Amino acid sequence: MRLSELKTGQTAVIVRVMGHGGFRKRIVEMGFIKGKSVEVLLNAPLHDPVKYKVMDYEVSLRRAEAELVEVVSEEEAKEWESLHPNQKGIPAEEHEDVMHRLAKVKEHELNVVFVGNPNSGKTSLFNIASGAHERVGNYSGVTVDAKVGHFDFESYHFNLVDLPGTYSLSAYTPEELYVRKYIIEQHPDIIINVIDASNLERNLYLTTQLIDMDVPIIIALNMYDELRESGNVLDIQQLGILLGAPIVPTVGKTGEGVHELFHQIIEIAEGKQKTARHIHVNHGVLLEEKIERIETFIRKNPEPHHNYSARFLSIKLLENDRQVEGIVKKLDNAKEILDERELCQKEILDEIQEDSESAITDAKYGFVQGAMKETFKKVQRYKRLMTKRIDAVVTHQIWGYPIFLALMYFMFFCTFNIGQYPMDWIDAAVGWLGEMVGAWMTDGALKDLIIDGIISGVGGVIVFLPNIMILYAFISWMEDSGYMARAAFIMDKIMHRMGLHGKSFIPMIMGFGCNIPAIMATRTIEDRKSRLITMLIIPLISCSARLPVYIIIISAFFPHHAALTLFCMYLIGIVFSVFMAKVFSRFVIKGESSPFVMELPPYRMPSMKSVSRHTWEKGKQYLKKMGTTILVASIAVWALSYFPHHEELSEDMQMEASYIGQIGKFIEPVIRSCGLQWKEGVALIAGIGAKEIVASTMSVLYHGNIATSGMTTLSAFCFMIFVLLYFPCIPTCIGIKHESGKWKWACFTALYTTLSAWIISTIVYQIGILCG
Numbered sequence: 003m004r005l006s007e008l009k010t011g012q013t014a015v016i017v018r019v020m021g022h023g024g025f026r027k028r029i030v031e032m033g034f035i036k037g038k039s040v041e042v043l044l045n046a047p048l049h050d051p052v053k054y055k056v057m058d059y060e061v062s063l064r065r066a067e068a069e070l071v072e073v074v075s076e077e078e079a080k081e082w083e084s085l086h087p088n089q090k091g092i093p094a095e096e097h098e099d100v101m102h103r104l105a106k107v108k109e110h111e112l113n114v115v116f117v118g119n120p121n122s123g124k125t126s127l128f129n130i131a132s133g134a135h136e137r138v139g140n141y142s143g144v145t146v147d148a149k150v151g152h153f154d155f156e157s158y159h160f161n162l163v164d165l166p167g168t169y170s171l172s173a174y175t176p177e178e179l180y181v182r183k184y185i186i187e188q189h190p191d192i193i194i195n196v197i198d199a200s201n202l203e204r205n206l207y208l209t210t211q212l213i214d215m216d217v218p219i220i221i222a223l224n225m226y227d228e229l230r231e232s233g234n235v236l237d238i239q240q241l242g243i244l245l246g247a248p249i250v251p252t253v254g255k256t257g258e259g260v261h262e263l264f265h266q267i268i269e270i271a272e273g274k275q276k277t278a279r280h281i282h283v284n285h286g287v288l289l290e291e292k293i294e295r296i297e298t299f300i301r302k303n304p305e306p307h308h309n310y311s312a313r314f315l316s317i318k319l320l321e322n323d324r325q326v327e328g329i330v331k332k333l334d335n336a337k338e339i340l341d342e343r344e345l346c347q348k349e350i351l352d353e354i355q356e357d358s359e360s361a362i363t364d365a366k367y368g369f370v371q372g373a374m375k376e377t378f379k380k381v382q383r384y385k386r387l388m389t390k391r392i393d394a395v396v397t398h399q400i401w402g403y404p405i406f407l408a409l410m411y412f413m414f415f416c417t418f419n420i421g422q423y424p425m426d427w428i429d430a431a432v433g434w435l436g437e438m439v440g441a442w443m444t445d446g447a448l449k450d451l452i453i454d455g456i457i458s459g460v461g462g463v464i465v466f467l468p469n470i471m472i473l474y475a476f477i478s479w480m481e482d483s484g485y486m487a488r489a490a491f492i493m494d495k496i497m498h499r500m501g502l503h504g505k506s507f508i509p510m511i512m513g514f515g516c517n518i519p520a521i522m523a524t525r526t527i528e529d530r531k532s533r534l535i536t537m538l539i540i541p542l543i544s545c546s547a548r549l550p551v552y553i554i555i556i557s558a559f560f561p562h563h564a565a566l567t568l569f570c571m572y573l574i575g576i577v578f579s580v581f582m583a584k585v586f587s588r589f590v591i592k593g594e595s596s597p598f599v600m601e602l603p604p605y606r607m608p609s610m611k612s613v614s615r616h617t618w619e620k621g622k623q624y625l626k627k628m629g630t631t632i633l634v635a636s637i638a639v640w641a642l643s644y645f646p647h648h649e650e651l652s653e654d655m656q657m658e659a660s661y662i663g664q665i666g667k668f669i670e671p672v673i674r675s676c677g678l679q680w681k682e683g684v685a686l687i688a689g690i691g692a693k694e695i696v697a698s699t700m701s702v703l704y705h706g707n708i709a710t711s712g713m714t715t716l717s718a719f720c721f722m723i724f725v726l727l728y729f730p731c732i733p734t735c736i737g738i739k740h741e742s743g744k745w746k747w748a749c750f751t752a753l754y755t756t757l758s759a760w761i762i763s764t765i766v767y768q769i770g771i772l773c774g
């Protein structure tokens with residue numbers, strides 16, 4: 003609990019002091035040291051400050067300051083003791099009371115966050131340490147919220163948080179604000195600043211901002227393998243000393259250096275680390291004088307800024323930071339401070355003809371360059387040269403597109419053709435299981451349920467597990483290698499014409515896997531208009547759940563052009579989404595979109611570990627869905643087709659007479675124009691929950707043999723189009739509501755997609771009929 007929560011007369015043991023460095027130092031000097039007892043002498047509800055007794059001295063703290071001191075109270079200790087009778091872990095010392103023991107246990111619990119540029123390898127390190135399986139990808143914007151994990155190491159328990167990547171901590175983008183807010187409000191014990199060793203300058207810029215905040219940091223010099231390979235030399239020790247933060251080289255792909263990193267964190271926590279110290283990033287004489295001037299005005303307040311260092315507030319004021327302005331406006335001498343700021347800004351402008359904001363940025367880069375000059379020796383740029391050569395081909399103005407298409411085609415070719423073998427095996431196994439059960443059970447409703455409902459339904463979808471895993475392996479590989487970022491880059495031009503950013507293409511690509519994370523990934527698009535449009539068109543991107551439906555249909559109706567047909571379906575999705583984007587940006591969502599820089603990370607050989615991990619994760623998710631959603635849906639579809647039951651009817655007539663037959667017949671008139679019959683209608687309705695259910699329903703309704711459906715090639719094709727475009731699954735709709743903040747947009751998406759599905763399949767069908 004926090005010190006401020008203690009009541010008069012209570013005692014507690016101090017666990018840690020949070021807040022920025024300067025504040026911490028002052029408090030510690032007053033005697034608030036971890037492991038010491040503290041007693042509350044007077045804490046009246048409306049009385050500020052509160053009086054305490056530490057180390058036999060009386061000191062008073064403001065309530066807000068006391069909030070930043072974590073303590074263990076007697077009650078907490080008693081409760082803990084009853085919950086953990088045999089307190090293992092850290093060995094107890096003689097005569098130690100429970101309060102002190104718990105305080106020690108808590109001291110051994112550290113909250114650690116990963117902060118760094120996009121693509122610096124934060125998630126990779128996080129995964130290695132926590133054993134989690136979060137998504138990594140070689141482009142920015144893959145991690146959009148804080149992910150939490152745990153790690154036990156050397157008698158310490160670490161709570162790890164993976165934050166979204168940011169280039170800076172100015173309050174411009176949602177991620178920047180999010181990360182800054184997180185650091186300030188959650189008081190992590192230490193921040194792991196992950197920097198990309200192959201791009202030090204840009205990465206260290208963020209480091210300088212963290213230094214301004216005066217929060218405890220350690221630097222993980224990630225991608226150290228690349229630095230080593232490049233032959234460039236970095237004096238790591240010296241750089242660490244210059245920055246006042248220990249630096250540990252790491253390789254996120256293999257986990258090299260991760261133990262050392264956490265070892266150093268423990269050293270810092272125990273106060274044994276020598277390099278960790280607070281430094282000031284020197285902004286040059288002119289700026290430093292202004293920073294200090296504003297700072298003195300801020301300091302006139304009695305600790306207005308327990309959470310913020312005064313220097314940080316001052317620098318941010320010079321940068322015209324809105325959020326910090328808001329904080330300062332609450333101070334008593336707000337006007338005085340802001341006037342001083344105005345004056346300083348004017349003076350800077352007069353002196354160097356530059357506004358203070360860019361002057362500070364320049365100064366920070368200058369600082370970084372200075373540090374680099376002292377510690378970094380460039381030998382060659384082998385890696386970048388490779389990247390340059392590959393890029394000359396794959397992002398070529400003309401060749402870029404056919405290469406992109408060829409790669410996509412190859413991906414679908416493998417998905418279908420290689421996937422065919424394991425698919426046949428699983429299919430045979432499912433068939434065998436059905437026969438076994440059939441021979442073994444006596445006739446009746448239960449037998450029908452198991453064979454026609456469960457085995458047909460779940461089995462009909464489970465056979466696609468290999469295909470989905472292959473598709474995922476490809477997507478993962480392309481993401482990790484950096485090719486997807488290029489794909490986005492070459493699409494940038496086209497996307498701009500559609501009123502979107504190239505950046506929108508990344509969530510769209512993620513949509514091939516699953517639409518839901520793709521919709522979340524739109525968070526990285528700053529521009530509101532582009533973001534909303536992207537969200538609305540993502541459901542048109544063919545996610546992997548639609549794959550089983552395509553494969554069922556294609557195997558039955560297009561066996562000779564399988565890969566091509568599959569490729570076509572995906573292409574239709576992309577083309578139509580791009581078309582809709584144009585329509586939306588023209589007619590539905592008004593506003594200008596602002597230009598944005600696309601970033602091209604260097605190519606990296608994807609690690610087998612990361613690719614296979616993703617593929618397996620996806621496979622696991624799919625299997626889980628089989629055991630839950632699809633199982634329930636299959637049983638429901640079976641039940642609806644079994645009841646009301648008439649023993650005397652033939653199987654087909656029974657189905658027509660059942661509830662499901664009635665539903666299907668009811669909507670059949672609507673979809674007849676697309677060449678579809680009532681059974682397809684039923685499958686479409688069932689698929690609203692999850693699109694795999696379309697496939698499982700078809701399997702149940704056609705007893706696993708779709709060729710008997712009486713569909714023509716044309717109507718089968720129209721059916722695929724319908725499945726591709728219609729109603730996004732319910733979780734996707736909820737995702738849209740969540741991200742856009744309005745049900746309106748979720749409903750709109752559901753409506754327009756279904757309507758377009760109907761219109762387009764009707765057009766295709768009618769034209770097809772006319773042409774014979």
Ligand code: GDP
Pocket residue numbers: 118119120121122123124125126127137138139140141142143144145167224225226227228252253254255256481482483606608609612
């Ligand atoms: P994040 O955006 O900071 O979370 O970065 P990710 O963890 O998603 O990693 C970005 C890319 O860099 C992925 O393709 C990783 O496989 C790759 N990567 C991560 N760490 C290393 C490393 O130490 N060396 C190399 N060569 N690649 C790495």
Ligand code: MG
Pocket residue numbers: 121124125126137138144145167
């Ligand atoms: Mg990440």
